[in-house]
């Protein structure tokens with residue numbers, strides 16, 4: 001039976017909900033706001049234009065549908081006119097990279113990345129990630145000896161950058177700068193960044209361009225056993241122009257850094273937070289370390305590091321009977337989808353014993369996160385270390401959050417020993 005096509009419902013209530021989402025208070029618990037959005041329908045008109053999708057099935061279907069829905073690529077960005085979030089220098093730079101490519105360009109670039117974190121790469125990272133984690137837990141122990149410690153600052157913000165830095169063979173002295181620049185680069189990927197946030201991101205991207213172009217030139221001069229040297233070798237085989245090969249390796253290095261740091265840091269703190277909110281589950285894990293991978297999956301489902309994935313319509317189409325025009329934005333609220341009662345029993349309960357753990361936190365379809373195995377590996381390593389060394393860890397107070405919507409970012413996570 002054909003479904004009737006309707007215009008998207010513009011809900012007067014949707015605008016205040018999004019305003020609340022974009023505050024620190026909204027970020028402290030965005031899920032009641034998602035419930036209110038879902039109550040308005042599976043597809044709601046976004047106050048800034050475009051559509052917001054909240055159900056699991058529809059989000060999954062759009063993410064997998066590469067015929068009708070595309071990434072906002074450089075062509076689409078150029079059609080949005082000057083001085084928008086899509087045409088800022090930082091946004092255009094992201095528009096060159098893997099998660100903003102479509103069709104053949106995406107296939108080629110994704111292939112060049114290879115099995116980024118296949119079993120053998122993860123095996124080489126096992127020792128380094130374990131020793132970085134131990135070192136950070138030593139620091140945490142020192143702080144805890146004096147009372148409270150901010151686990152987010154001491155551990156979560158450090159482990160991802162130290163891991164990627166080690167893998168890329170970067171000097172540790174650069175880590176703090178790279179982390180800071182990455183935080184600023186989240187702004188053009190937010191729903192409604194301010195002009196000053198975009199200016200900060202534009203400044204950050206200039207520094208990142210210099211940094212990663214120098215890195216690529218350096219690996220050209222002195223290739224080694226590191227990912228950038230390997231990507232250069234791959235591109236030299238498939239790309240006749242050396243300059244184009246360098247640019248492709250640069251794009252990949254940039255997006256790996258941007259994709260890996262803030263996201264993984266948010267996952268690490270979020271994982272610890274949810275378990276400390278449920279001391280019985282923390283206790284359970286101290287005796288059942290075999291359930292650590294399941295705990296990481298549930299933390300990913302419960303509150304993912306990226307709450308929204310965005311696509312644009314290739315041509316006029318519809319989603320669940322709602323008309324979508326060519327070039328319209330479609331925001332897939334994966335964090336809301338992960339709590340869809342149509343998909344999960346008791347979705348707002350955090351539990352280690354869930355029967356259906358699959359979630360959309362790493363996306364779905366051809367843009368599925370390339371770094372998922374590494375993010376999981378870091379989270380599992382950290383959790384095992386914490387359970388072993390600090391079985392009496394407790395939450396000192398509620399964390400605070402940056403006012404974001406797309407990229408979750410805790411400001412702190414104060415813990416103590418009881």
Ligand code: HEM
Nearest residue numbers: 098099259260263264267305309362363367369370371375
């Ligand atoms: C908890 C941590 C992470 C989360 C929640 C996450 C989430 C995501 C999501 C949702 C996407 C798909 C975006 C879309 O469909 O538009 C994605 C893509 C991607 N992620 Fe991650 N990510 C994480 C960690 C990482 C890490 C550690 C790396 C690299 C080391 C990484 C690299 C990438 C790349 C390169 C893509 C683009 C893939 C493509 O477009 O083909 N991510 N990630």
